[in-house]
Amino acid sequence: MPNANLDTDSHLHIEENVPLAPFTSFRIGGPARFLIGAQNLRQLKGALRFAHKLNLPFCILGGGSNLLISDDGFPGVSIRLLMDRVTLSGGMVQVQGGFDLTTLVHRTVGWGLSGLESLAGIPGTVGGAVRGNAGAYGGAIGDVLATVSALDATTLQTVTLRHDQCAFGYRDSRFKREPGLIVTGALLALTPGNPDDIRTKVAETLAKREAKQLSCDRSAGSFFMNPKVTDPGLIRRFEEDQGVRCRECRIPAGWLIDQAGLRSLSVGGAAVSHRHANYLVNTGTATAAEMVELARLVRREVRLKLGVVLKEEVSTLGVVI
Ligand SMILES: Cc1cc2nc3c(=O)[nH]c(=O)nc-3n(C[C@H](O)[C@H](O)[C@H](O)COP(=O)(O)OP(=O)(O)OC[C@H]3O[C@@H](n4cnc5c(N)ncnc54)[C@H](O)[C@@H]3O)c2cc1C
Structure with a gap:
């Protein structure tokens, strides 16, 4: 108890x-x-x-x-x-690290501020999103951050870092590399816009996510990052199959997992989602050990069948994938 x-x-x-x-x-x-x-x-x-x-x-x-x-x-x-205050002052949004990202997207729509539309539907807090530079559809939270406030867990001093000091990259940031820096807040530089247009863009993002069934329960969203691929043959195969150009040589991990024939693969209660191959889901009884075994299996098969090494996007505590 x-x-x-x-x-x-x-x-x-x-x-x-x-x-x-x-x-x-x-x-x-x-x-x-x-x-x-x-x-x-x-x-x-x-x-x-x-x-x-x-x-x-x-x-x-x-x-x-x-x-x-x-x-x-x-x-x-x-x-x-659980620090979850948000204020709007002089056109800038100051938000604390524990504030819910989805609520923030809707709040900024109400304020007629554009910039977060592509993040609609991403669960979690602002702090978690800043750390992983969460994003979708070509946008990421780092794009709209003016500064980030963080607490140094060793000195207990607060620091304010400018955007160029945060080392944002694809699902990456300085805060991911330095776990001793706790994101306590952020200052967002958003652009004033027409509330109806902003609302429409948010609705479009949510509709796209819905169509791809990205709101799956008992998952952590995309389990693996979309890897950079060097094999031109594989890039061509992806572009022909999907009818889209690949961005910065990154191919969706879900497509690779699917090509490796792993959709619906399972280990105990952990399974590759049948709806979205990059979602590993807990079907009800999964343990962390089963999830790790499944993730390792997926990574091994994709490497053997397609020659691509997948790196996990998901954060881990006490387990190694
Ligand atoms: C259904 C679903 C869909 C998803 N879709 C997307 C998507 O489209 N794009 C995307 O990028 N992600 C997506 N995700 C993943 C997830 O929503 C994001 O990574 C989110 O930003 C994580 O935030 P969190 O607060 O939940 O972090 P947590 O899961 O609580 O933590 C993740 C890591 O960040 C650390 N952390 C958390 N808060 C802080 C802080 N304040 N300071 C420092 N470190 C911190 C934790 O210690 C941990 O290591 C999805 C997840 C699900 C379940």
């Missing part, structure tokens, strides 16, 4: 032995030794001090929509980032 106590010094609500599966879209993962919700910077610092004091590792949980957690759970302090 989870225990709860209140750290009176920093007003932290600390729970012990809390199952993490319900906090992830996969619904997979064992218990955290400690779980703390951080509703403001003070609590976030308090949670980190608590981890330092006990000499335990920490991890940050956003929306859990890109996270595969070990069946053994996490033997340290899991911190849920």
Whole structure:
């Protein structure tokens, strides 16, 4: 049974032995030794001090929509980032790291601000999206960020980084490479536009996602990144099959998995989705171990059959793929 106590010094609500599966879209993962919700910077610092004091590792949980957690759970302090304020001032949007990305997209539509339309329908928090430079349909959150605020988990100092200091790339950023930097907020430079046009673009994005059935339950969205491919024959095959040009030599991982004949492949309760081959899904009873075995199998078969090495997009805690 989870225990709860209140750290009176920093007003932290600390729970012990809390199952993490319900906090992830996969619904997979064992218990955290400690779980703390951080509703403001003070609590976030308090949670980190608590981890330092006990000499335990920490991890940050956003929306859990890109996270595969070990069946053994996490033997340290899991911190849920619950800082979720957003303000509009002088045309700039200041948003905290725990704010829900989908809600932000709709909020900016209401404010008549354009720039986030292609991100509609991507689950999770702003912090998680900044870390992974989440995106779709050619756009990514990094494109509209003026600055990012982050807390250095070691010094407990806050830093504000300009866009050019964040090293945004395809599903990549400085925050992914430096896990000690916790994204606490962002300043978005959006463009004023006609609310009806913006709303229409958001609706178009959502319709495209719906048509591709991208809202699949118990997955983490795309499991693998779209790899850069050097084989001209494979690029031609993709372009002829799909009737589209490949962007920056990247071929969708889902197409490759499909070509390797792996759609619907399963290991225990983990399966390659029959709707979208780059979605690995928990059909109900999957363990992290089964998901890892499936992912390894998919990666091996794609390498053997097509000569392409897939790299996971999903973040992992306590497991190695
Ligand atoms: C149905 C579905 C569809 C999806 N579609 C897309 C898509 O179209 N495009 C796309 O890019 N992604 C997509 N995803 C993946 C996921 O939504 C994004 O990666 C999202 O940005 C993750 O945010 P999160 O808050 O859920 O992060 P989490 O899953 O909570 O965390 C992911 C990683 O980021 C770290 N992290 C979280 N918050 C912070 C923070 N504030 N500071 C530092 N590190 C942090 C965590 O420690 C973890 O390592 C999809 C997922 C699902 C389930």
